[in-house]
Amino acid sequence: MRERNVMLLHYATGLAILLFGGIHIWTLFFTYPFQGTIWETTMRFDSMPYAILPVYRNTLLALSLLGLLVSTTIHAFNGLRIILAELIGKRNIWIERGLFAIGAFLVIYGTRTILIAHMLV
Amino acid sequence: MSQRVRWSTALQNLKTMLIPGKYGLERWSYTLQRVSGVVVSLYFIAHVLETGSFVGGVTVWAIPDYDFAERAYREAVSFLKNPIFDAGLAVIGLLVVFHTINGVRLVLAHFGLVLGSPRRREILETPASFSNRQRALFWLSISLAIFAMLYTLDALMGVFRP
Amino acid sequence: MEAVRFRVHRFRPEDGHRGSFREYQVPKKKGMTVLDGLIYIKENLDPTLSVRYSCRMAICGSCGMRVNGMEVLACNTQIVELEKKVITVEPMKNYPLIKDIVVDMSEFFVKQKNLKTWLIRKDVVEQENPTRQYAQTEEELEKILQFTYCIQCGLCYSACPVVSNLPQFLGPQALMKLYRYLADNRDEGEDRLAAVDKFEGVWRCHFAGSCSTVCPKGVDPALAIQLLRRAALK
Numbered sequence: 001m002r003e004r005n006v007m008l009l010h011y012a013t014g015l016a017i018l019l020f021g022g023i024h025i026w027t028l029f030f031t032y033p034f035q036g037t038i039w040e041t042t043m044r045f046d047s048m049p050y051a052i053l054p055v056y057r058n059t060l061l062a063l064s065l066l067g068l069l070v071s072t073t074i075h076a077f078n079g080l081r082i083i084l085a086e087l088i089g090k091r092n093i094w095i096e097r098g099l100f101a102i103g104a105f106l107v108i109y110g111t112r113t114i115l116i117a118h119m120l121v
Numbered sequence: 122m123s124q125r126v127r128w129s130t131a132l133q134n135l136k137t138m139l140i141p142g143k144y145g146l147e148r149w150s151y152t153l154q155r156v157s158g159v160v161v162s163l164y165f166i167a168h169v170l171e172t173g174s175f176v177g178g179v180t181v182w183a184i185p186d187y188d189f190a191e192r193a194y195r196e197a198v199s200f201l202k203n204p205i206f207d208a209g210l211a212v213i214g215l216l217v218v219f220h221t222i223n224g225v226r227l228v229l230a231h232f233g234l235v236l237g238s239p240r241r242r243e244i245l246e247t248p249a250s251f252s253n254r255q256r257a258l259f260w261l262s263i264s265l266a267i268f269a270m271l272y273t274l275d276a277l278m279g280v281f282r283p
Numbered sequence: 284m285e286a287v288r289f290r291v292h293r294f295r296p297e298d299g300h301r302g303s304f305r306e307y308q309v310p311k312k313k314g315m316t317v318l319d320g321l322i323y324i325k326e327n328l329d330p331t332l333s334v335r336y337s338c339r340m341a342i343c344g345s346c347g348m349r350v351n352g353m354e355v356l357a358c359n360t361q362i363v364e365l366e367k368k369v370i371t372v373e374p375m376k377n378y379p380l381i382k383d384i385v386v387d388m389s390e391f392f393v394k395q396k397n398l399k400t401w402l403i404r405k406d407v408v409e410q411e412n413p414t415r416q417y418a419q420t421e422e423e424l425e426k427i428l429q430f431t432y433c434i435q436c437g438l439c440y441s442a443c444p445v446v447s448n449l450p451q452f453l454g455p456q457a458l459m460k461l462y463r464y465l466a467d468n469r470d471e472g473e474d475r476l477a478a479v480d481k482f483e484g485v486w487r488c489h490f491a492g493s494c495s496t497v498c499p500k501g502v503d504p505a506l507a508i509q510l511l512r513r514a515a516l517k
Contacts, residue, residue: 003482003484007486007516080162085449088126092126113169113173113176116181138448143352151490154489155489236510239510240425248503250506
């Protein structure tokens with residue numbers, strides 16, 4: 001992959017995080033309390049045993065969470081790749097492969113969490 | 122090129138990244154963007170692992186039965202109910218908002234949009250890349266980040282509520 | 284007469300890896316620059332001190348060094364305007380040290396040369412023996428004029444945090460010079476952008492702005508690199 005496309009991907013995922021992360025925070029505001037704190041509201045264990053938040057039980061919101069997970073992973077691990085290369089003063093193929101492996105694990109594990117929490121599997 | 126990592130070089134490079142020196146505002150933006158990016162990345166990894174534990178950890182790959190789900194959920198909640206984590210979330214809110222707005226500023230700068238244009242200039246004039254629009258966006262990111270931190274403290278811990 | 288204390292970095296390659304600082308008392312004179320102080324030391328106090336300088340008027344770009352932690356041209360820095368009792372003189376960073384405050388700048392020049400920073404025309408015969416004038420309009424000139432003032436003193440290369448961390452990075456000066464020829468409407472060089480579209484190329488600039496802060500000629504390399512990046516992103 002050319003470095004130009006990596007950079008464009010970095011910008012695109014950054015702007016995608018702005019969108020999906022905004023939705024992610026906005027869903028928390030649905031439950032913003034006027035008495036008590038957000039902790040007591042979001043962490044309440046109602047009759048919904050699997051869904052963490054009642055408002056999250058929505059396939060579109062699950063998809064937006066998935067988008068947030070994937071774009072944040074790409075953005076974060078590309079950033080870490082650049083910072084680590086500048087930290088040790090050269091590119092190291094094993095560091096880049098290791099970062100890719102951790103990122104792939106995070107996407108798979110997070111996708112599983114999203115699917116279970118929204119009762120989609 | 123050898124693949125060996127020299128620790129003395131890494132330490133020296135870390136110092137260059139973390140100490141802005143007297144080089145001005147943009148150098149501070151470089152350092153802060155870097156630090157906030159790394160800290161938020163670590164938080165993101167922790168967040169994915171932590172939300173995974175809400176549905177029962179690594180061993181669960183399908184919807185579990187009700188009793189197991191309730192127990193896993195209560196364990197995760199009791200682990201997270203800790204004022205240190207709440208204070209940490211306020212710091213994360215600060216860093217996320219700073220990184221976001223400053224990131225938008227950097228994207229605009231990288232596309233040459235908020236910078237001045239090349240022109241005839243005197244030696245002691247401010248460089249066109251240090252334009253007022255670009256610096257205003259930096260200060261906007263700082264102020265919104267501080268606002269976000271106070272808001273998070275209020276939302277999570279009720280600091281500013283009687 | 285009032286004196287000023289110079290803490291000068293001393294290093295001899297045969298002494299080992301680390302240099303040390305030696306102090307000198309230099310009498311202050313009106314209009315005295317840091318370079319004048321160093322020349323006074325060399326003439327009267329310590330003839331073994333090595334300094335590289337030539338024109339003494341900020342034209343040649345030979346006397347780049349770090350004075351009190353900032354990259355400056357020593358001939359362009361008045362002792363009075365530093366407002367310090369002690370003046371610390373160090374060599375520039377990111378270059379191999381030769382002696383005292385003299386550094387080896389060959390890599391800096393090689394990086395610039397590899398980018399072919401000169402005017403390239405398809406018609407070489409015409410370029411060598413032009414038959415007419417190739418005039419530019421005022422607008423076309425303003426796009427590149429600021430960047431032509433670069434004197435290759437290497438201060439930006441020393442201040443850049445990315446060059447310090449990633450030695451293969453091309454550096455602010457080479458990228459700025461490439462943009463100067465890319466933006467020139469008389470230039471017909473091909474693949475100018477392909478030369479910087481790699482990991483160590485233009486993408487490693489993080490807009491830390493240190494190059495524009497230290498530039499003694501008002502060139503603003505940070506602006507040129509962002510404009511180069513915009514051209515490469517299109």
